[in-house]
Amino acid sequence: MNQKLSEYWVKFKSFVKECKRVLQITKKPSKIEYKTLVKVTGIGILIIGALGFIITIGGTLLGI
Numbered sequence: 001m002n003q004k005l006s007e008y009w010v011k012f013k014s015f016v017k018e019c020k021r022v023l024q025i026t027k028k029p030s031k032i033e034y035k036t037l038v039k040v041t042g043i044g045i046l047i048i049g050a051l052g053f054i055i056t057i058g059g060t061l062l063g064i
Helices: 002-026 031-062
Strands: none
Touching: none
8 A cells, every 4th residue: 555655656746747847848928929829719619610500500401
């Protein structure tokens, strides 16, 4: 039991260390990057919504 607890503790410490490393190398996006990301995400959501709507209408018209 003690050995398993020790293994989990080592894995947890390793995970926290990796998370710290990732957070240290990330940076806050600039205003331009953020606006571009919002536009691309919005366009993607609209496209997926339109496809779902078209499929639903098509299914309704075909009686599926």
